Amino acid sequence: VTNIQKDIDVQRKSLRQINDRVGSLDRLLIDSHILLEKIRSTIQRGDKSLPEVDKFAHILSRESPYIYTNEPRFPVTERYISWKIQFYSYDPTIISLPKEHVCFKDSERPFVEPDLLKTTSDDDDHVTLTDEYENESPVIADTDATSSVPITQPDLYEAIETPATTVTNDIIIPFTDFKWNQIVELQLSNGNKIIMDRTTWIKSLEDNTSPTYPLDPQLSIPLNPMGRTGVRGRGALIRWGPNKSIMAVITRWKMHHGEIALIDGQRILQALVFKHKSTNDWKLPGGKILGVESPYNAICRSFNKLAFKDYNSEQSLSVQEKDMIEYFQSFARLSLSTTEPTGFTSSMIYRGYIDDLRNTDNAWAEAEIWNFHYDSDISLPNLRTDGMAIWKDITNNSRGILIQTSILREIARIRNAYFE
Template identity: 30%
Template sequence: STIGSLSCPIIVSSIELSSRHSLSFADIKWELDRMYARHAMTFTVALASGIVALVIAWFRLHTVSRMSASTSLHVKCRNSAYPRTDGLQRALVPDELVDWRVKWDAYRPINYTHPKVHGKNWADPDIQNSREVVLKFNQIDGTVDRTSFMGIYQLDSNRLPLNPRGRTGICGRGSLGRWGPNHAADPIVTRWKTTVAGERVFDPATKRFVLQFVAIERGSGDWAFPGGMVDAGEKCTDALKREFAEEALNSHKANPEQLEKMKKTIEEFFTGGTQVYSGYVDDPRNTDNAWMETIAVNFHDETGDSIAQLNLQAGDDARRVCWMDVGSEVKLYANHRDFLELVAKQRNAKCYPMPHTASLHNKCRNSVYPRSDGVQRTPVPDDKVEWSTPWNTYHPVVFTHPKVHGQIWADPDLLTCQVPLHFNQIDGKIDRTSALGPYQLDDKGLPLNPCGRTGITGRGALGRWGPNHAADPIVTRWKIDATGQRVIDPISKKYVLQFVAIERGDCGEWALPGVSGYTFHFTLYSGLPSLFYARVRLTRLVVVRAIHFRLGTL
């Protein structure tokens, strides 16, 4: 295959994988959709472009979704205390053992179902201790929908449903009522932020208008959409309206006149809507046998004269309710921030900075460090990741791989020598700046990971202190049949896109054919951008296979 003036073997073989195949970088079809949509230019155009255009293109690609709501490793329901318990700790599940397909004979999850669940009319019976009741999984069971947005889920040897995203460190139902999927509905009600004069508020930094959404504060202190569980036999559309009225308008305490006006406005406003997401939710209540799934729908008041005119009042289990700016630095529940990112991008509104320092990094926490002889990171719970959270007893493991010391591509060991490095700037030929902005240094002058604690200090297997820059080319083509026609997936009715993937020899995971460079700054000025250099270099060194995913139609 030839792209511009570069010629190299790109596709060696093509294999078909389902949406459940485990890929290290993503197996989320709509995340890859956003990747595809954000391709700034073709390779031919890029090779002929100037420095400014290349920088803009790189930053556009760099803002590709960090979305993990659908099929990436769940984080909030692993390696932490179960919510609303007296510190009930989940069994530790490292990233490489999350998938049920990975054999783990020593796995002993904690068995827990909250006492409040037993005997409730909204909850299933305890089938762990009683074989008399048979639930019909993967189908409509009376008035209870036991199907999953994720497709057919498996049952274990005891006929209990298995979480389609893998192990969580706890079995039973936790505080969830249903075995298997527990369906919820999340209305994302938005409007444009306006001035007193009625003009839309413009954010000068992002050069976009500011979007607001209705948010409620939960008892946990997290902010969330005014959503909730879909009742047995209830339609999702009805649940969206009911939950919004109960939690954001306190409909239970409205007088008849207020209730009538409320119902009329909601009925008219909720007739439209754009579905943002439907699927698995990384909810802290999830267990091995019970998990949350949701349908999130955006209802937008474009003119501000509909739902925006209603008086918000916290009700049901909400502490407070308000119109909140999208982009506000507050803690949002579960995957709600991810959904807002999608809404903001669809409406070309101000969004959250990406990548975001408050997004919990998960693959570099609570696991064994790769390519080490079992070096275990110090466990870091979600609420202690941020450096701004005091943690006087934090004592991370110190580790720098022996192969790093003395290499020409690596920095000197600042723990044992006093070689001055110039962080947050160009240091000779080394770019020590970060795409996240200026990062902090600790009391020893060592850079601090802008995304927070990882449970290990030193450099690990990385060469540089601070940011280590890499480049990931996403090379795609349409899948075609023997006649040269684009292949249409019969289920999604969309064309099938293929991308170049390499199977890494060090871990067996699939990845983009990217490469770490000395500096992004250096490769930009070298005349051959690292994006394209990486592609040529790696496709010649390894067997490349194209993995297809449905990315949508043009």
């Protein structure tokens, strides 16, 4: 009997070892599958324009380990990205970085939302949003204004800044007051207000109704509408649900000896870009949409700061889209010494999902990107001359511009400009 028991123990140990090896091989197979998907996506992205949302599979949002941590994402192959597909073994880690983490700028920390999963598990009935902002502004930042085309952007938020206002008290937000898929106005203790926009810009090609994102049926928190990412929580993003930004690409035709420069018979576009002090990359004007100013005011104020070193532009919630367009039109009139907006066009290039390294199952990045184009050889008065602002050629070989190549390609396509 003793020998039989020993044999059984040996067999059990062998079975455990076999199970461990099978599990390791299964994980290796999944990792290899994901790697092949990334290679395929990289090859396809080099030749194609923006993909359709219903056919899009995020890549950076499944990158492991999770950015700023050593935590691996739960492996998710393309087959299991959609929430509609049952994935019984799915068990992602939970990551919600605190506002003190180095991934957040000082001016962003008051906006960083608490860990709702921890709050929920602790049966707490409220969360706190610190009402304390620094005097350093949160600016970030087919041609259809409601484009539903997802893009891949690892560095979008590095290309932008943050809003400026000053308040001193905390705002207590009951957990039940997180109004998902809604826009609500909160009154601050100093009389100012903040607009909490928790709606999404992500639209399905088959759905013409107002877009909404799903909620976790048990926890009642947002679910990434583009599917699983291998991580739960808020991650390294500021808000639960959509984290919106806005950005402007300001373009003109490249001139050579008084004539528009050509390559293979096509005109060459240039974009006005601004040097990032810490990375030396070239960024674009824009802002994170955090609710203390309108997104269109963020673009104008950011441009004033980056182009003219104007640090005194005020925040405003009243600046509308037409005001922003009029602001950039004024440079065309000034350049041509006319009251007519000659040679100026504006268009929204993209609005929707951003495939970002920080995305999780419960928080994700979205962006609205505008193109302001000047047909004339625009000369901006008082444009800084310290080397921090330059006109840079837009081509497929553009380097150091913190914006996805697919967006530059789309702008070149719209303007019928050289890109390859």
